Amino acid sequence: MNSSAMVTFLRRLFYIRRGARSFESPRYLLNWVFISTLIGVVAGIGAIAFYAAIHFATDLFLGHLIGYLPPSPAGEGEQTAVMSFWSSARPWLLPVVTTLGALISGIIVFSLAPEAEGHGTDAAIGAFHRGKAIRARIPLVKLVASAITIGTGGSAGREGPAAQISAGFGSILATVLRLDAQDRRIALATGIGAGIGAIFRAPLGGAILAAEILYKDDLEVEAIIPALMASIIGYSVFGAWSGWQPIFSTPVNLAFTSPPQLLYYVVLGVLCGLLGLLYARGFYGLTHLFHRLKLPNWLKPAIGGLLVGLIGLVMPQALGMGYGWVQVSMGQGLLSLPLWVVLLLPFAKIVTTGLSIGSGGSGGIFGPGMVIGGMVGACFWRLCYHVFPGIPDTPAPFVIVGMMALFGGIAHAPLAVMLMVAEMTGNLSMLAPAMIAVGIATILVGGTTMYTSQVPTRADSPAHRLQLSFPLLSTLAVSKAMQPLILQFAPGQFLSEAEDLLTKHAESGAPVIDQNGNLVGVLTLADIERIPPEERAHQFVNEAMQSDILTFYPEDTLDEALEGLSTRRVSWAPVVDAEGLTGSRNVLGLISVSHVVRLYRETIAKDARRMRGMVDGTVMIESVIEPEMLLAGVALRHAQLPAESLVVSIRRAGELLFPRGSSVIEPGDIVTFMVSIRGEERLQHYLTQQKEPVLIGAHS
Template sequence: MNASAIVTFLRRLFHIRRGRRSFESPRYLLKWLLISTLIGLVAGVGAIAFYAAIHFATDFFLGRLIGYLPPSPAGEGGQTTVMSFWSATRPWLLPVVTTLGALISGIIVFNLAPEAEGHGTDAAIAAFHEGKAIRARIPLVKLVASAITIGTGGSAGREGPAAQISAGFGSILANVLRLDVQDRRIALATGIGAGIGAIFRAPLGGAILAAEILYKDDLEVETIIPALMASIIGYSVFGAWSGWQPIFATPPNLAFTSPPQLLYYVVLGVLCGLLGLLYARGFYGITHIFHRLKLPKWFKPGIGGLLVGLIGLVMPQALGMGYGWVQVSMGAGLLSLPLWVILLLPFAKILTTGLSIGSGGSGGIFGPGMVIGGMVGACFWRLCYHVFPGLPATPAPFVIVGMMALFGGIAHAPLAVMLMVAEMTGNLSMLAPAMIAVGIATILVGGTTMYTSQVPTRADSPAHRLQLSFPLLSTLSVQKAMQPLMLRFAPGQFLSQAEVLLGQHKASGVPVIDQAGNLVGVLTMADIERIPREERAQRFVNEAMHNDVLTFYPDDTLDEALEGLSTRRVSWAPVIDAEGLTGDRSVLGLISVADIVHLYRETVTKDVRRMRGLVEGTVMIETTIEPGMHLAGVALREAQLPPETLVVSIRRSSELLFPRGSSVIEPGDVVTFMVSIKAEEQLHRYLAWREAPVLPAGD
């Protein structure tokens, strides 16, 4: 296969759109295998770069300038001993370092990419729902600014930047490959899951998060398979560099073996739900305060950084990501921490996170949320140990479940967060009690969320507004609405001739088709008008036509077609043959907005209701039987129904009848048919037939 054939194959492969079978189609699956692999590779490399940048910034700012390094989790080279902050070389320099880091981050963000402000996951969610592309500079700006924020002691997580890095690449890749609007959204969401799954070494949780985090009460099911593929690729790349061990080490033989302990996990779920509410309201309360300040935007993070540094002088445990303190709290090290530190740390972490990110700094809120939840579990164990019977011998179970419950509830991603924490700790045994705690925390949280760009369900998202607002369109195919091709141009025709033909047919544009019958472009009157009038008699169609043509296949649904037309701001598009990746792109007809609206109105005005069939390849037709119709007053065995048609039910008044061969259909009955798609038109003709009325003699 030569180079041009490969290019042709790839171009047509990436233009395969979702059909009724979606990922059951081998060609569509192959397309997403390639796209997900590319996104996963970038997610893994991006996670490596971001991880290395955080550690470089931490070693330089906190290690060399201050002489203090916070503890780190076991899976990231955790320190065996916890260093005292006041034994550092220059502890008094901490407020200077946190202020300087926040100012640098603010200057970078607000001068290069203001949309990189705050936590990146929310921005990626908003881009998904609004169908917006993420600018190419965002991933790099987010990486640098977040690494500086975290490395100088700012309280932030690394999931938001990791998500925005790979989501940004997914958006860029979608533009390069010219994917349709729905596939662009899938690519962006896939990037979210791949980035988070890679940097947290939690590929399964990251993939589920890509589908779950977009909504409060729903899932984006179509993202799961691409996100699974991309997430495992990203995890493999990152793991080959960083190692394969989980982030946190847990005590051996950790397991849930005592059902009475469920009572304690109920209480823990209540505590995590309440602290989750405080985290969300506190974080956004601080954010609103900073937004109201009449100061330059780049300066506000400096104020937040100064306050974080002052808090850090009293409680250094509230600085940075805080994963090391979670690791300490899982074992005997918890007993070495002062009780007042354990009690105040969840609240201090909420405050420092709001000051670091809510002021305009850059970083994630997922990591701090898990630290807060873990410390709630540690605090609960510390207060109840030696007081109440039957508690676990180690705080690790409460710490793990606390991480799951607090952020799983407030992020409205309970399943994904449970899986992620299980992968991050290498322990699945705590999922059973976690279900209790996460469920209770989610109920207490209600509609409050950490991600303000989330919408309740798919019906509330612009991504699915057409499909769910006009469900009838999703049951109708382009083939039913398209019009035959009445006019075509050849690439070698003169523009002057094309201009005359367009005027005669009152057409805004016409497909350009080569000698082999393949679509090569589209020529519109606007394209012709860009050529000087005196040159049109010597210039050819292929010199003015545009090659970036929106096309549809006959089996595409009308909601997809209408969204594609409205997104590209065009009124019509060619319908091409869908056979083969390297086969002909022969034009079968044209589909326009007017055609879609006409078929929609025609279908609505019929006394027929069309629904998707329960069996693939079928549809359900519901109609009211009127006098004179074929079925009126006839037993089913004598009705001579069209082939591949089955009567499913008969509704007579309030009674539901199950049809038999002897069942007689009466006028007024509502009959539901199941029919194959290819036989649907025959059924419509059958139902439309009426007997001529018998006129009285003499009329």
């Protein structure tokens, strides 16, 4: 089997029919067991590499240069004792080290992959919704830059880079296997869950996080089963190297046994909700401040690193990931910390995280969020202990619930974060009071979120907008709308003959089929016109045809077909036989935008008023209105839209508006147009035009 046939074989093997996307389908199960296993293995190896890189950088920069190592949680290494910062060899070097590390990280990120800036989980969420591939270099850049940021004392977490490493591999794997748009998104979400589940040794929480963190008020349910498989594989690979113990050690007899204590957890939920809001607004406030600085982007992280180092001279507890200080705060070691440190540490951690990552540095915000929540719980216990009745004898319950409540609320992932913290601490007994605190914190944060790429629901995501806006399309198969072949070419035909046939039949193009009946390409008039007229009588079809073509199967649904056609910017595509795995592709017919519209119209013909204007030969185009576009700030009656185009709907701030002549299109609106095939180019040109700048004070 040659390489071309092998690629086709793999694509056919991993093709999953929309109607069979259920674990009741053995093929679905087989495909995702294989894909999830690969993603999980890479997630585990990536977690090992990132974990080792962080510890190497920490030992090098903080350990050898300064002589200070922050405490570690009980489940990670032997460095659990609290070391005095000022008794270290060269504490005065801290601002130099944090500045140098941030500068190196900034140079790496902005010279190699600017999209690796900031926290990786948000970038992966954005890639999911936009359906875009993650560049292959980003995971490596993220790993190195984040390890340097954290290892030099920057306040950042390790979950974002871990998620982006495995999510990036999921995106690459989807490209290699040529998975469709939906399966690419599922592979990417699976990578997010597997990476976080592995690095935190929390496979169940990581898998649920893959489905929950994409939305504010919804779940990507299709991602749960693949993420469960990948997450447990990633956890197994990482655990075989690092050990199986939870990250944090908790008292053996820790349990919730006093219902009156629920009142304290209500108060803790309120505190965590308020601090969660402060964390989000403070972080993005600092981020926007750095974005407004008129300095090179690679230099901004150095400024943030310098400020982090200066804060660290006063409060070294605010440096690095901070998990060791959470471990200290779970026991009686909390009483050995000065009260002012316990009170100020949550606020200092918010500031140092904003300075480290918001300045353009690289790292996660999940870990610092849990540290902030844990320290809120520790502070609450420290102030109430021996003052109010019924307070637990150890701060561990408040610390654990604080971690769950603060970040579970502000990340809009309450279920996943509760499970993750329970796995990280090896303790499930605090889930009951955590439900109270997390629920209250989630209500308090409202629509505010730490992940700006989150959308409210599946209906607001480009991944599902077409399916949910036109649900009927997802119930209709391509086989019902496709049309039989009118014209086809052989690879050895002359281009002049093909041109005459296309002109005679008034077709824009046709498939190219070899002597065995297999599809090998498509040829369009545009392809022919690129060849000089005098050469068309001597060149063959296979010299001008397109080999990388879009195809559909009879079982595909019309929403998939419409999404594929619009993404590839083509008006038609061949429909091929999906039976067998031999690599052959027999053309059964053609599917076009007009075919989809015709079947849709016929299906709902009994309600003709709703479909007025949905005629043959039309296409729907969705565009986000930018401030400089001609349409921005203009009423529709004055918009001078090209002929044969119509505004169908306006989506503004999550609301669907029905257009009228007086409707004014605002920047940021998502406008859906219906336009004829021949008018599409004019509409696309209109949407790319910009307003002429107004010259102030110009003289004739």
